[in-house]
């Protein structure tokens with residue numbers, strides 16, 4: 321199996337887990353230290369890629385895994401990981417204590433959005449994690465990496481209410497999960513990712529504002545990879561989210577499907593007018609679930625009205 325690992329300074333490794341069989345869709349990260357940690361596992365179907373990448377780095381055991389949030393593209397494979405590495409501790413939002421030992425409810429909830437067939441085919445079935453192996457996070461708590469290096473857990477709701485980001489002050493790296501949106505390679509811009517039921521602009525912007533106060537050398541995001549231009553990307557994300565909400569507000573009489581088609585057409589026109597090449601546009605729009613974006617924004621507008 322091909323492994324796709326990129327090493328960055330300060331012993332940070334980016335692992336491409338080939339989500340949905342495609343490269344550059346989902347990154348997990350590994351920080352090597354006296355007490356190493358894996359950040360994100362990816363969906364169940366990506367588990368073989370994750371393991372072969374870890375083994376290519378000579379890693380035979382995983383003892384700690386931090387999860388940004390309970391969406392299955394991030395946490396789906398955790399039961400598989402804990403079956404293989406029995407001593408692994410999972411650091412996650414406290415809702416993980418409820419859901420990871422009995423993932424059926426999580427599975428059913430996600431199935432309602434994606435359908436069970438789609439989930440099984442694309443992300444794979446999930447397995448439980450023993451309650452004793454789960455540690456719930458608190459805002460500001462430190463996960464020790466070395467005597468002079470910690471990973472700080474930062475509660476970061478807005479995309480999901482169970483979202484944490486992880487800040488490694490030593491390297492100036494912020495492991496953001498999905499708080500920013502999607503940035504695919506060769507695109508230097510953010511495509512919002514605003515799913516129901518939790519997306520909330522005010523809450524998300526508060527999270528992004530708090531990030532702007534950190535000294536950030538690089539952003540490590542899930543979809544996809546490590547990016548240096550943190551400030552511009554955060555600004556770009558906010559602008560795009562505002563524009564998307566305005567656009568959706570103006571087509572409130574359309575069904576979700578029709579609104580999703582309009583959003584897509586508008587987005588392509590915008591990307592083209594910015595001079596973005598066709599390949600990059602295809603990459604971005606081919607991987608966005610636009611009906612879900614409409615549902616997320618409309619749900620937010622209803623909550624706020």
Ligand SMILES: [Zn+2]
Nearest residue numbers: 391393498542
């Ligand atoms: Zn995600």
